[in-house]
Amino acid sequence: MLNKPVFLDIFFSLLFKFELLNNLMPFSMEDMLFYDRMQFAFTITFHYLFPQLTMGLSLIIVYFKWKFLRTQLQSYNDAAKFWMRIFALNFAMGVVTGIPMEFQFGTNWAKFSELTGGIIGQTLAMEGMFSFFLESSFLGLFLFGEKLLGHKLHFLTGFLVFLGSWASGFLIIATHSWMQHPVGYEILSNGKFVLNNFGALFSNPWLLPSYLHNQLASMVTASFVIAAVGAFYILNKKHHSFGKLFVKTGVLFGLISSVLVAFPTGDWAAKNVVEYQPVTFAAMEGLFETQHGGAEIVLIGQPNVMEKKLDNKLAVPNILSFLTYKKWDATVKGLNEFNPEVYPTNIPGLYYAYHIMVGLGTLFIGIMAMAGVQLWRKKLYSSKWILWSLLFLLPFPYIANTTGWYTAELGRQPWLVYNLLRTSDGISPTVSSGNTLFTLLGFIGLYLLLGMLFLILVGKIINKGPLTSNT
Amino acid sequence: MELFWYIVLMSMLAIYVVLDGYDFGAGIIHLFFAKKEKDKKAITNAIGPFWDANEVWLIASGGILFFAFPTLYASSFSGFYLPLIMILWLLIFRAIGLELRGQIHNKLWEAVWDKAFGIASFLLALFFGIALGNVVRGVNLGMVENGVSAHEAHYFFLPLWNPTFSPTAEHLGIIDWFTILLGLLGAVTLTIHGANWIIFKTNSELNNKLKTVIFRLNIVLVSLVITSLVLWHIIAPKPFHNFMERPWLWVFPLLTLVGLFGLFGVRTYKKDGMGFVCSALFILGGFATTAASIFPKVLPSTNTVNPSLTIYNVAADEYGLSVGVYWFIVALILLIAYIFIQYRVFKGKMDDIGYGEH
Incomplete structure (x- = not known):
C-alpha cells in the first residue's frame, strides 16, 4: 500500500536477506517516513x-x-x-x-x-x-x-x-x-x-457524505455478521429459531444499508473527490489520459505506471462520464493533466483499493437483493445456496470497509493536509527509524496475539x- | 486562556491518577497479596465496572493536551517515544488480563491473565512515577551538544537510560537514580491507594491484612518522600521558589502531609472510606505541589541554549482556546451527570454486584 515494498516484504527481508535493513541509510528521512x-x-x-x-x-x-x-x-x-x-x-x-x-x-x-x-x-x-x-x-x-x-x-x-x-x-x-x-x-x-x-x-462539505457513507458501511458489516451467524445456526441445525431471526434481521438491515452505502452516499463521497481532488479521482479510476467525448469505466485491469496505461483492461464506454457528470459525453480529466508532484504516491494501490471496494459493494447489493426476494417468497431459510453465500461472505464487508478507507487515505497522499502539508513534513523529527521499527514489530506481535x-x-x-x- | 486550560488539564490528569491509580494499586495487591481465589475475585469485582471509565480520563486528558497545548503534546510524546509506547502495551496487557480472565474457566488460563494483569499494573505504577520524575528533572530540549541545537528548540528524544544512570549527566535517559526513586514512590503510593479502595469497596477477609500492609508501606512511603525532597534540591535549584512568591500555594504541600500522616491511622478509622480519602489527598496534593513547583514551566530545559517549555510557548491560538470553553462546559455538565448516575447505581460495597460473568 506504499511505494516501498509492501508489508510482507518487510517480514521476508527480515527473515531471509536483511537486504531492506542493510540498505537503510542511518537517519534517512525516507525510512523514518516509511516506518x-x-x-x-x-x-x-x-x-x-x-x-x-x-x-x-x-x-x-x-x-x-x-x-x-x-x-x-x-x-x-x-x-x-x-x-x-x-x-x-x-x-x-x-x-x-x-x-x-x-x-x-x-x-x-x-x-x-x-x-x-x-x-x-x-x-x-x-x-x-x-x-x-x-x-x-x-x-x-x-x-x-x-x-x-x-x-x-x-x-x-x-x-x-x-x-x-x-x-x-x-x-x-x-x-x-x-x-x-x-x-x-x-x-x-x-x-x-x-x-x-x-x-x-x-x-x-466533505463531512456529511463521508460520515453517512462510513456509518452505512459499518451497518453493512454488522448486517453481514448477523446474517452469517444466523446462516451458521440454520445450516448447523442449532439454535434454529435464533438462526432465522438473525438471518432475517441481517438481510433486512443488509439490503437497506448495502444500497444506501452505494447510492446516494458513495456517489456523494465520490463527487467530493471529483470536485476537490481531481487528480485522486483520475488515479482511482485508472485514467492515465484525459478522455474526451465520454469516459469509459474500468471494471478490471492492472495499472502499469511505467507505461502510463492499464494492462488487460476490461471497460464499459461512457459510463464514467455519466456517473460523474450525469452526461454521457462529459470529459473526465486523466492523470496527464496534473503535475506528477501531486500524484497520489501509490497509484496502483489506490486503484485496487477503490475497485475492490466498489466490486464488493456491488456484490453485496446483489446477494442481499436475492436474499430479500427469497425472504419475501418465504423461502429464505431453506435456500441453502443463499445461506452458504451469507456465511462465506462474512469477511468481505471487513475487506470492503478497509479498502474504502485505503482509498480515502492513499487518495490524500502525498499530503497530510490536502494541498497544504506534505506527509513527509509531518513526522516526528527526533524519532529514528530504528525506534519506530522496534515498536512496529512490537505492535505486530501484540496484535497477532490479540x-x-x-x-x-x-x-x-x-x-x-x-x-x-x-x- | 492558557491558565484556564492548564488548570483543566492538570485537574483532569490528577483525577486520572487518583482513579486509575486505585485500579493499578488493586492490581499490585492482586499480584503480591491475594493468594486465595475468593480474595482475587473480590479485588477484580471492586474495580471491574470502573477501570474502563477510569482510563477514559487518560484519553480525554490526552485530547485536551493535544487541543490546548499542541507543541507540548508533539514535543513530549515524540521525545518520550519508547516509554509511551511501552505504557500503551502495558495498558493493553492489563486490559486483556482483566477482561479475558473470566472467559474460559481453566486454572492455567486464569493464572496467566492474573499475572499479566498484576505485573502490568505494577510496571504502569512504576512508569508513571518515572514519568513524573522526568518532567521534574527536565530534558535536553533541542538536543544541544557543545552549545549547538541538533533539532528545533522544542524537540528532543530520550533513550531509556544512559550508562551512568545520572540525572545530571549531559546525555540523559528516561531511567536514572532520581526518576527510579520517583517510580518507586509512585508504585508504593498506588499500592496503598489500591489497598484502600479494596477496603472501601469490599468486605473481603483480606481487608484486615491490608490495613497492616498499608501501615507498614506508609513508613516506606514517608522515607521515600523525605529522600526525594532532599534529592530534588540537587536536581532543581530552588524548588519552592513559587511557594515563597505565592504563599497560598502552601495549601498543596499541606494537603499532601495531611494525607500522608492520615494514612497511619488506617487501622483505627471507623469508616472504611477514610483511608481512601487520605491516599487520594496525598496523590492530589503531591501532584499539585509538583505542578506548582515548576509552574509556569511544563517541561524544563536542562541546557542554557533553549528555553523551557511553559504554558505560554506551547499553547494553541487564542480563538481556538476560547471557542473550546463553550463545548468544554457543555461536556463537563454532561460528565457530572454521568458520574452522578453511575455513583447512584454502583454505590456501596461491591460484593453483591457480580462482575465479569458475561
Whole structure:
C-alpha cells in the first residue's frame, strides 16, 4: 500500500536477506517516513476491524431491545443479550487498540500535531469529552445493569452507548474531513494552522457524505455478521429459531444499508473527490489520459505506471462520464493533466483499493437483493445456496470497509493536509527509524496475539449460542 | 486562556491518577497479596465496572493536551517515544488480563491473565512515577551538544537510560537514580491507594491484612518522600521558589502531609472510606505541589541554549482556546451527570454486584 515494498516484504527481508535493513541509510528521512506510515497503517487497519462492527451492531442491538419492548417476545431480548456479549468483546478490542491511535499523533507525527493541533485537537478533544465519557459511563450499566435498571432504562443505556459510538465516528470523520478538505483555518508565518471558524469544521462539505457513507458501511458489516451467524445456526441445525431471526434481521438491515452505502452516499463521497481532488479521482479510476467525448469505466485491469496505461483492461464506454457528470459525453480529466508532484504516491494501490471496494459493494447489493426476494417468497431459510453465500461472505464487508478507507487515505497522499502539508513534513523529527521499527514489530506481535485470542473467544460465544431465558 | 486550560488539564490528569491509580494499586495487591481465589475475585469485582471509565480520563486528558497545548503534546510524546509506547502495551496487557480472565474457566488460563494483569499494573505504577520524575528533572530540549541545537528548540528524544544512570549527566535517559526513586514512590503510593479502595469497596477477609500492609508501606512511603525532597534540591535549584512568591500555594504541600500522616491511622478509622480519602489527598496534593513547583514551566530545559517549555510557548491560538470553553462546559455538565448516575447505581460495597460473568 506504499511505494516501498509492501508489508510482507518487510517480514521476508527480515527473515531471509536483511537486504531492506542493510540498505537503510542511518537517519534517512525516507525510512523514518516509511516506518511511521507502516506503523500507523498497521495499527489503524487493525483497530478499525472492531469499531466498524460495534457502531452498526449497537444500532441493531437497540433495534432488538426496542422490538422486545414493543412485542414482549422474549426471543428479542435473548437476541439482544447474545449480541451484547459479542459487542462487549469487540468494544474492548476497539478501546485497547484505539488508545494507541491517539498517542501516535504525538509519538510518530509530532510535526503534524504541532502544526495542526489547534484545529484537529478541537475535534479529537471533543471526541474524548463527549463520546468516550458517554460510552464508558453507560457501557457498564448496559452490560451488567439489566436486572438493576429494568428493561426500559436498560434500553435507554443501550441507546446512549449507540449514540456515543456514532458521535465518536462523527468527530473522527470531522477530523478526517479537515485533512481531506481543510476549511476554517489560516496559516501563520511559522507554518502553524490556526482555527478562525469553529462552525466550518462541521459544515465542511466533505463531512456529511463521508460520515453517512462510513456509518452505512459499518451497518453493512454488522448486517453481514448477523446474517452469517444466523446462516451458521440454520445450516448447523442449532439454535434454529435464533438462526432465522438473525438471518432475517441481517438481510433486512443488509439490503437497506448495502444500497444506501452505494447510492446516494458513495456517489456523494465520490463527487467530493471529483470536485476537490481531481487528480485522486483520475488515479482511482485508472485514467492515465484525459478522455474526451465520454469516459469509459474500468471494471478490471492492472495499472502499469511505467507505461502510463492499464494492462488487460476490461471497460464499459461512457459510463464514467455519466456517473460523474450525469452526461454521457462529459470529459473526465486523466492523470496527464496534473503535475506528477501531486500524484497520489501509490497509484496502483489506490486503484485496487477503490475497485475492490466498489466490486464488493456491488456484490453485496446483489446477494442481499436475492436474499430479500427469497425472504419475501418465504423461502429464505431453506435456500441453502443463499445461506452458504451469507456465511462465506462474512469477511468481505471487513475487506470492503478497509479498502474504502485505503482509498480515502492513499487518495490524500502525498499530503497530510490536502494541498497544504506534505506527509513527509509531518513526522516526528527526533524519532529514528530504528525506534519506530522496534515498536512496529512490537505492535505486530501484540496484535497477532490479540487477534488470535479474539477469534477464539468470539468462536466460543457463537458456538455456545444465545441462551434462552425462562422469565 | 492558557491558565484556564492548564488548570483543566492538570485537574483532569490528577483525577486520572487518583482513579486509575486505585485500579493499578488493586492490581499490585492482586499480584503480591491475594493468594486465595475468593480474595482475587473480590479485588477484580471492586474495580471491574470502573477501570474502563477510569482510563477514559487518560484519553480525554490526552485530547485536551493535544487541543490546548499542541507543541507540548508533539514535543513530549515524540521525545518520550519508547516509554509511551511501552505504557500503551502495558495498558493493553492489563486490559486483556482483566477482561479475558473470566472467559474460559481453566486454572492455567486464569493464572496467566492474573499475572499479566498484576505485573502490568505494577510496571504502569512504576512508569508513571518515572514519568513524573522526568518532567521534574527536565530534558535536553533541542538536543544541544557543545552549545549547538541538533533539532528545533522544542524537540528532543530520550533513550531509556544512559550508562551512568545520572540525572545530571549531559546525555540523559528516561531511567536514572532520581526518576527510579520517583517510580518507586509512585508504585508504593498506588499500592496503598489500591489497598484502600479494596477496603472501601469490599468486605473481603483480606481487608484486615491490608490495613497492616498499608501501615507498614506508609513508613516506606514517608522515607521515600523525605529522600526525594532532599534529592530534588540537587536536581532543581530552588524548588519552592513559587511557594515563597505565592504563599497560598502552601495549601498543596499541606494537603499532601495531611494525607500522608492520615494514612497511619488506617487501622483505627471507623469508616472504611477514610483511608481512601487520605491516599487520594496525598496523590492530589503531591501532584499539585509538583505542578506548582515548576509552574509556569511544563517541561524544563536542562541546557542554557533553549528555553523551557511553559504554558505560554506551547499553547494553541487564542480563538481556538476560547471557542473550546463553550463545548468544554457543555461536556463537563454532561460528565457530572454521568458520574452522578453511575455513583447512584454502583454505590456501596461491591460484593453483591457480580462482575465479569458475561
